[in-house]
Amino acid sequence: MTKAKNEAAESRIPIPQEAFDWYDEYAHGDIDRRTFLTRIASLSIAGLSVGVIGNALLPDYAKAEQVSFNDPAIKATYEEFASPEGHGTGGGYLVIPSSLSADQKAPAVLVVHENRGLNPYIKDVARRLASQGFIAFAPDALFPLGGYPGNDDDGRAMQRSLDKQKIENDFIAAARWLHSHDQTTNKLGVVGFCFGGYISNFLAATLPDVISAAVPFYGTPAKGELQARVKGPLLLHFGEKDKRVNATWPEYEKVLKDNGAEYSAHVYAQAQHGFHNDSTSRYSPKDAELAWQRTLAFFNSHLR
CATH class of the missing domain: 3.40.50.1820 (Alpha/Beta hydrolase fold, catalytic domain)
Structure with missing residues (x-):
């Protein structure tokens, strides 16, 4: 999949609210990156990998x-x-x-x-x-x-x-x-x-x-x-x-x-x-x- 298609796919991911809440905890230093990604891995979202979900949440400053x-x-x-x-x-x-x-x-x-x-x-x-x-x-x-x-x-x-x-x-x-x-x-x-x-x-x-x-x-x-x-x-x-x-x-x-x-x-x-x-x-x-x-x-x- 091309980078553009990857970004388009990530933008359509139906991310549940708890994932946003975990990211907020991570972004404010309440949990570390490993804990954040471990929690993300516990989600089952249309078979998507923790990497895809994590990349959708983490910043891409480009x-x-x-x-x-x-x-x-x-x-x-x-x-x-x-x-x-x-x-x-x-x-x-x-x-x-x-x-x-x-x-x-x-x-x-x-x-x-x-x-x-x-x-x-x-x-x-x-x-x-x-x-x-x-x-x-x-x-x-x-x-x-x-x-x-x-x-x-x-x-x-x-x-x-x-x-x-x-x-x-x-x-x-x-x-x-x-x-x-x-x-x-x-x-x-x-x-x-x-x-x-x-x-x-x-x-x-x-x-x-x-x-x-x-x-x-x-x-x-x-x-x-x-x-x-x-x-x-x-x-x-x-x-x-x-x-x-x-x-x-x-x-x-x-x-x-x-x-x-x-x-x-x-x-x-x-x-x-x-x-x-x-x-x-x-x-x-x-x-x-x-x-x-x-x-x-x-x-x-x-x-x-």
Whole structure:
């Protein structure tokens, strides 16, 4: 079977919900790869092998490139920033619209990765934003360890080895660096996915006077004592099947209401955690596109 036919076959696999739930456990470090694949092997799905099912669930980042790294509409560079309260120095992927001259400014968006470092999918999200006229910066929490290692298993282990508070301080420093960049306006947004969704909520709470718009995709809220500082505006995206994250939403929503914060939330029917990530079978094209168009409209409304 050709690679194209293999991919087409995998995309049609009727994966049961427990497999998605096991992948969520694996992706968040609750079980290791061997345990994940052993559980997958216990399934009997139309005689398909554990390899086919596993490959359908595990990321294939070649699928995630919607905007080429050498697209003439954007210019991408790697930049460093000072992070004295974090790991000393941080680094990330800066993408600027090519149409922006040196003396022009544009609103900026901080793009925050999942729990495994700056992988190709997140870099592509930054390019997508730059192609829409925003200056996008995607920091890599793994910069102090040499950066994203090229595979998610090692990246996940590396991120777990770092001090969480220092990681948070690195993202605070990244937000301040981007906000003060010579080519950015005083309007800064943040969008993040999974761990990045948490960081988006965290920055909305920690830097309410710096963050002009926050978009957490399936992210948990900041710690309770910080939540009271959130003013918004926030645009929150949830997958209906994401029980772990969704369980935190009712209490968080109550806090937002008590704060008088400006927010809107969308739950996408039948969607999984990670439904925006187009590199795995959790990807829901229709929901991802709708959530992305809502995100762009939100940023255009609050940052321009």
